[in-house]
Amino acid sequence: MNVELRLFATFREVVGRKTVDREVPADATIETVLRDLESEYPDFEGAFVEDGAIPSQVNVLKNGRAVVHLEGLETPVEDGDAIAIFPPVAGG
Amino acid sequence: EVDVPDPALALEQGDVDVEAALDAIEDGEPHETLGSLVDEIEDSGRADYAGAIATFTGRVRAMEDEDDDYTTSLTFEKYDGVAEDRMAAIEADLESREGVEEVLVHHRVGRIEAGEDIVFVVVLAGHRGQAFRAVEDGIDQLKDEVPIFKKEITTDESFWVHERH
Numbered sequence: 706m707n708v709e710l711r712l713f714a715t716f717r718e719v720v721g722r723k724t725v726d727r728e729v730p731a732d733a734t735i736e737t738v739l740r741d742l743e744s745e746y747p748d749f750e751g752a753f754v755e756d757g758a759i760p761s762q763v764n765v766l767k768n769g770r771a772v773v774h775l776e777g778l779e780t781p782v783e784d785g786d787a788i789a790i791f792p793p794v795a796g797g
Numbered sequence: 798e799v800d801v802p803d804p805a806l807a808l809e810q811g812d813v814d815v816e817a818a819l820d821a822i823e824d825g826e827p828h829e830t831l832g833s834l835v836d837e838i839e840d841s842g843r844a845d846y847a848g849a850i851a852t853f854t855g856r857v858r859a860m861e862d863e864d865d866d867y868t869t870s871l872t873f874e875k876y877d878g879v880a881e882d883r884m885a886a887i888e889a890d891l892e893s894r895e896g897v898e899e900v901l902v903h904h905r906v907g908r909i910e911a912g913e914d915i916v917f918v919v920v921l922a923g924h925r926g927q928a929f930r931a932v933e934d935g936i937d938q939l940k941d942e943v944p945i946f947k948k949e950i951t952t953d954e955s956f957w958v959h960e961r962h
Contacts, residue, residue, distance in 0.1 A: 713876060714946035715957050764944070769879045789876055789944070793959040796873070796904055796945030797855045797916045797936060 706731055706784035708738060713791035719748045729782060735765060736778035738788055753790065754778065764791045829903045834919045843898035847921045851928035853936045855916035857909050866951035871915065871958075873906045876944035880904070883943045891920070891935055896927035902935060904945055 710725045717723055729737055739753035752763065758778065759765055765772045766789040772780045782788070831854055838850060859868050888900040899921040909915055918935040922928035947958045 711876065713874060713944065714948075714959065717874075766876075766879065766944075769882065789879070791876065791944055791946065792957070794940070794942070794944050795947045795957075795959045795962070796875070796943050797940045 706733070706782075708733075708782055708784075708786045708788055710738070710742065711787060711789040713789070714795075715792055716749075716790055719746055733782045734778060735759075735767065735772050735780040735782060735788070738782060739765070739778070739790075742790075762793050764794070765789070766791075826906070829905075829917065831914065831917055831919070834901045834903060834917050838899050838901055838919050838921045841899045841921055843921065846923055847898050849920075849922050849925045849928040851920050851922070851925065851932045853916075853918040853932045854914050855936065856914050857911045859911040866953050868911055868949055868951050870908050870910045870950045872908045872948045872950070873904070873915070874946050875904070875906050880943050880945055884939065887935055887938045887942070890938075891931045894927065894931060896923035897931050898922060900931060900935060902939060904939065904943065906945070 707726055707728050710727055711723060712720050712725070713723075727738065727741060729741065736754060739759070743749045743751065743753055753759060753765075759773065767775060767780060767782070768787055769789075772778075831852060835850060835852065838844075841847070857868065857871050860866075884902045884904065888902055891897050891900045897920060901917070901919040904916045905914070916936070916939065918932050918939070920928045920931040920935065922931060949956055949958050949961075
Protein backbone atom coordinates (compact mmCIF):
# COMPACT_ATOMS: atom_id res chain seq x y z
CA MET A 706 0.00 0.00 0.00
CA ASN A 707 1.00 3.60 -0.45
CA VAL A 708 1.16 6.59 1.85
CA GLU A 709 1.87 10.23 1.08
CA LEU A 710 4.48 11.92 3.26
CA ARG A 711 4.36 15.70 3.62
CA LEU A 712 7.46 17.40 4.88
CA PHE A 713 7.96 20.97 5.98
CA ALA A 714 10.76 23.47 6.62
CA THR A 715 14.13 21.81 7.36
CA PHE A 716 12.71 18.33 6.74
CA ARG A 717 11.43 19.37 3.31
CA GLU A 718 14.86 20.76 2.45
CA VAL A 719 16.53 17.41 3.25
CA VAL A 720 14.22 15.57 0.88
CA GLY A 721 14.03 18.37 -1.68
CA ARG A 722 10.28 18.02 -2.14
CA LYS A 723 7.10 18.80 -0.23
CA THR A 724 5.52 15.42 -0.76
CA VAL A 725 6.91 11.91 -1.18
CA ASP A 726 4.87 8.82 -2.05
CA ARG A 727 6.13 5.72 -0.27
CA GLU A 728 5.17 2.10 -0.57
CA VAL A 729 4.88 0.47 2.85
CA PRO A 730 3.94 -3.05 4.01
CA ALA A 731 0.29 -3.82 4.72
CA ASP A 732 0.90 -4.02 8.49
CA ALA A 733 2.87 -0.76 8.62
CA THR A 734 2.71 1.60 11.57
CA ILE A 735 3.95 5.15 11.99
CA GLU A 736 7.22 3.66 13.27
CA THR A 737 7.65 1.68 10.03
CA VAL A 738 7.19 4.84 8.00
CA LEU A 739 9.57 6.94 10.12
CA ARG A 740 12.31 4.28 10.21
CA ASP A 741 11.98 3.81 6.45
CA LEU A 742 12.56 7.54 5.95
CA GLU A 743 15.46 7.57 8.40
CA SER A 744 17.20 4.75 6.55
CA GLU A 745 16.81 6.42 3.16
CA TYR A 746 18.16 9.85 4.16
CA PRO A 747 21.37 9.94 6.25
CA ASP A 748 20.43 13.43 7.52
CA PHE A 749 17.38 11.89 9.20
CA GLU A 750 19.29 9.16 11.05
CA GLY A 751 17.93 9.03 14.60
CA ALA A 752 15.82 12.13 14.00
CA PHE A 753 12.33 10.63 14.18
CA VAL A 754 12.58 7.67 16.57
CA GLU A 755 14.63 8.14 19.72
CA ASP A 756 14.53 5.83 22.76
CA GLY A 757 11.38 4.18 21.43
CA ALA A 758 9.45 7.44 21.00
CA ILE A 759 9.03 10.40 18.68
CA PRO A 760 11.25 13.26 19.97
CA SER A 761 9.25 16.15 21.43
CA GLN A 762 10.57 18.59 18.81
CA VAL A 763 9.18 16.46 15.96
CA ASN A 764 5.50 16.62 15.03
CA VAL A 765 3.89 13.71 13.20
CA LEU A 766 0.32 14.02 11.98
CA LYS A 767 -1.79 11.30 10.36
CA ASN A 768 -4.52 12.84 8.21
CA GLY A 769 -4.23 16.05 10.22
CA ARG A 770 -4.29 14.44 13.68
CA ALA A 771 -1.22 14.34 15.93
CA VAL A 772 -0.14 10.71 16.37
CA VAL A 773 0.82 11.46 20.00
CA HIS A 774 -2.95 11.70 20.57
CA LEU A 775 -3.50 8.42 18.69
CA GLU A 776 -1.26 5.43 19.42
CA GLY A 777 2.11 7.13 18.95
CA LEU A 778 4.65 5.04 17.02
CA GLU A 779 2.25 2.10 17.07
CA THR A 780 -0.46 4.04 15.23
CA PRO A 781 -1.51 1.85 12.28
CA VAL A 782 -1.17 3.25 8.78
CA GLU A 783 -3.68 2.66 6.02
CA ASP A 784 -3.48 2.92 2.26
CA GLY A 785 -3.79 6.54 1.13
CA ASP A 786 -2.97 8.09 4.49
CA ALA A 787 -1.32 11.51 4.48
CA ILE A 788 1.47 11.58 7.04
CA ALA A 789 2.97 14.98 7.85
CA ILE A 790 6.33 15.35 9.57
CA PHE A 791 7.50 18.75 10.74
CA PRO A 792 9.75 20.59 13.20
CA PRO A 793 8.44 22.94 15.91
CA VAL A 794 5.97 25.43 14.48
CA ALA A 795 7.09 29.04 14.16
CA GLY A 796 4.25 31.15 12.88
CA GLY A 797 3.57 34.78 13.64
CA GLU B 798 31.42 43.62 -28.24
CA VAL B 799 28.98 41.13 -26.77
CA ASP B 800 27.14 38.75 -29.01
CA VAL B 801 23.50 39.05 -28.06
CA PRO B 802 20.90 36.89 -29.79
CA ASP B 803 18.23 38.82 -31.63
CA PRO B 804 15.73 39.08 -30.08
CA ALA B 805 17.46 38.88 -26.68
CA LEU B 806 14.40 37.26 -25.16
CA ALA B 807 12.01 35.11 -27.13
CA LEU B 808 8.95 33.36 -25.78
CA GLU B 809 7.75 30.42 -27.80
CA GLN B 810 4.03 29.92 -27.84
CA GLY B 811 3.27 27.42 -25.11
CA ASP B 812 6.02 28.68 -22.79
CA VAL B 813 3.42 30.41 -20.67
CA ASP B 814 0.79 28.11 -19.24
CA VAL B 815 -2.11 30.52 -18.94
CA GLU B 816 -4.44 27.90 -17.46
CA ALA B 817 -1.95 27.06 -14.74
CA ALA B 818 -1.37 30.75 -14.01
CA LEU B 819 -5.11 31.37 -13.65
CA ASP B 820 -5.50 28.32 -11.42
CA ALA B 821 -2.67 29.58 -9.22
CA ILE B 822 -4.36 32.97 -8.90
CA GLU B 823 -7.70 31.37 -8.04
CA ASP B 824 -6.06 29.08 -5.49
CA GLY B 825 -4.20 32.01 -3.94
CA GLU B 826 -5.31 33.51 -0.68
CA PRO B 827 -7.32 36.72 -0.67
CA HIS B 828 -5.22 39.76 0.12
CA GLU B 829 -6.26 40.67 3.64
CA THR B 830 -5.14 43.71 5.60
CA LEU B 831 -5.92 44.87 9.11
CA GLY B 832 -8.42 47.24 7.51
CA SER B 833 -10.19 44.59 5.45
CA LEU B 834 -10.53 42.33 8.49
CA VAL B 835 -11.87 45.14 10.70
CA ASP B 836 -14.35 46.03 7.93
CA GLU B 837 -15.45 42.39 7.77
CA ILE B 838 -15.94 42.06 11.52
CA GLU B 839 -17.86 45.35 11.69
CA ASP B 840 -20.36 43.78 9.27
CA SER B 841 -20.95 40.89 11.71
CA GLY B 842 -24.54 40.11 12.50
CA ARG B 843 -23.51 40.40 16.16
CA ALA B 844 -22.18 43.95 15.83
CA ASP B 845 -25.10 45.37 17.84
CA TYR B 846 -23.82 43.49 20.90
CA ALA B 847 -20.23 44.68 20.56
CA GLY B 848 -18.71 47.66 22.31
CA ALA B 849 -15.15 46.79 21.41
CA ILE B 850 -12.87 45.70 18.59
CA ALA B 851 -9.35 44.74 19.64
CA THR B 852 -6.66 43.74 17.15
CA PHE B 853 -3.15 42.30 17.09
CA THR B 854 -0.82 42.73 14.12
CA GLY B 855 2.41 40.72 13.91
CA ARG B 856 5.00 42.28 11.59
CA VAL B 857 8.52 41.61 10.36
CA ARG B 858 10.89 43.10 12.93
CA ALA B 859 14.06 44.21 11.17
CA MET B 860 16.21 44.45 14.32
CA GLU B 861 16.09 43.14 17.87
CA ASP B 862 18.47 45.88 19.03
CA GLU B 863 20.90 48.30 17.41
CA ASP B 864 23.69 45.67 17.10
CA ASP B 865 21.45 43.07 15.50
CA ASP B 866 21.83 41.94 11.87
CA TYR B 867 19.16 43.56 9.76
CA THR B 868 16.37 41.11 8.95
CA THR B 869 15.41 41.86 5.38
CA SER B 870 12.54 39.37 5.10
CA LEU B 871 10.84 36.31 6.51
CA THR B 872 9.50 33.49 4.34
CA PHE B 873 6.58 31.49 5.70
CA GLU B 874 5.31 28.10 4.61
CA LYS B 875 2.25 26.42 6.03
CA TYR B 876 0.63 23.02 6.09
CA ASP B 877 -2.25 23.78 3.74
CA GLY B 878 -5.57 22.57 5.06
CA VAL B 879 -4.39 21.71 8.57
CA ALA B 880 -3.22 25.28 9.25
CA GLU B 881 -6.64 26.64 8.21
CA ASP B 882 -8.44 24.01 10.30
CA ARG B 883 -6.44 24.95 13.39
CA MET B 884 -6.96 28.67 12.89
CA ALA B 885 -10.69 28.03 12.51
CA ALA B 886 -10.60 25.99 15.74
CA ILE B 887 -8.93 28.90 17.54
CA GLU B 888 -11.59 31.28 16.23
CA ALA B 889 -14.39 28.92 17.35
CA ASP B 890 -12.79 28.37 20.76
CA LEU B 891 -12.52 32.11 21.44
CA GLU B 892 -16.01 32.78 20.06
CA SER B 893 -17.43 30.32 22.61
CA ARG B 894 -16.35 32.69 25.41
CA GLU B 895 -18.84 34.90 27.16
CA GLY B 896 -18.97 38.28 25.47
CA VAL B 897 -16.80 37.39 22.48
CA GLU B 898 -18.97 37.82 19.39
CA GLU B 899 -16.63 37.14 16.47
CA VAL B 900 -12.94 36.40 15.89
CA LEU B 901 -10.88 36.56 12.69
CA VAL B 902 -7.39 35.08 12.46
CA HIS B 903 -5.34 35.51 9.29
CA HIS B 904 -1.71 34.57 8.57
CA ARG B 905 0.12 35.45 5.37
CA VAL B 906 2.53 33.03 3.69
CA GLY B 907 5.41 33.42 1.26
CA ARG B 908 8.07 36.13 1.47
CA ILE B 909 7.26 39.12 3.66
CA GLU B 910 9.64 42.09 3.74
CA ALA B 911 10.87 43.98 6.82
CA GLY B 912 8.18 46.21 8.25
CA GLU B 913 5.33 44.40 6.50
CA ASP B 914 2.46 42.69 8.31
CA ILE B 915 2.46 38.90 8.84
CA VAL B 916 -0.49 37.95 11.01
CA PHE B 917 -3.71 39.48 12.31
CA VAL B 918 -6.08 38.62 15.15
CA VAL B 919 -9.26 40.69 15.21
CA VAL B 920 -11.85 40.34 17.96
CA LEU B 921 -15.34 41.77 18.22
CA ALA B 922 -16.57 41.68 21.82
CA GLY B 923 -19.08 43.15 24.20
CA HIS B 924 -16.49 44.84 26.40
CA ARG B 925 -12.82 45.76 26.13
CA GLY B 926 -11.53 43.27 28.73
CA GLN B 927 -13.02 40.32 26.85
CA ALA B 928 -11.60 41.69 23.60
CA PHE B 929 -8.06 42.20 24.96
CA ARG B 930 -7.92 38.73 26.53
CA ALA B 931 -9.19 37.01 23.38
CA VAL B 932 -6.66 38.82 21.19
CA GLU B 933 -3.74 37.82 23.43
CA ASP B 934 -4.87 34.19 23.77
CA GLY B 935 -5.56 34.01 20.03
CA ILE B 936 -2.05 34.97 18.94
CA ASP B 937 -0.48 32.80 21.66
CA GLN B 938 -2.50 29.77 20.55
CA LEU B 939 -1.64 30.43 16.91
CA LYS B 940 2.08 30.43 17.73
CA ASP B 941 1.76 27.12 19.62
CA GLU B 942 -0.67 25.18 17.47
CA VAL B 943 -0.75 26.24 13.83
CA PRO B 944 1.67 24.43 11.49
CA ILE B 945 3.45 27.41 9.96
CA PHE B 946 7.23 27.66 9.59
CA LYS B 947 9.49 30.62 8.96
CA LYS B 948 12.86 31.18 7.41
CA GLU B 949 14.63 34.40 8.29
CA ILE B 950 16.81 36.24 5.78
CA THR B 951 19.24 38.76 7.28
CA THR B 952 21.89 40.83 5.54
CA ASP B 953 24.42 38.09 6.42
CA GLU B 954 22.64 34.75 6.40
CA SER B 955 19.40 32.80 6.26
CA PHE B 956 18.13 30.30 8.81
CA TRP B 957 15.02 28.49 9.98
CA VAL B 958 13.70 30.27 13.04
CA HIS B 959 12.71 27.05 14.87
CA GLU B 960 16.40 26.06 14.95
CA ARG B 961 17.43 29.23 16.79
CA HIS B 962 14.80 29.41 19.53
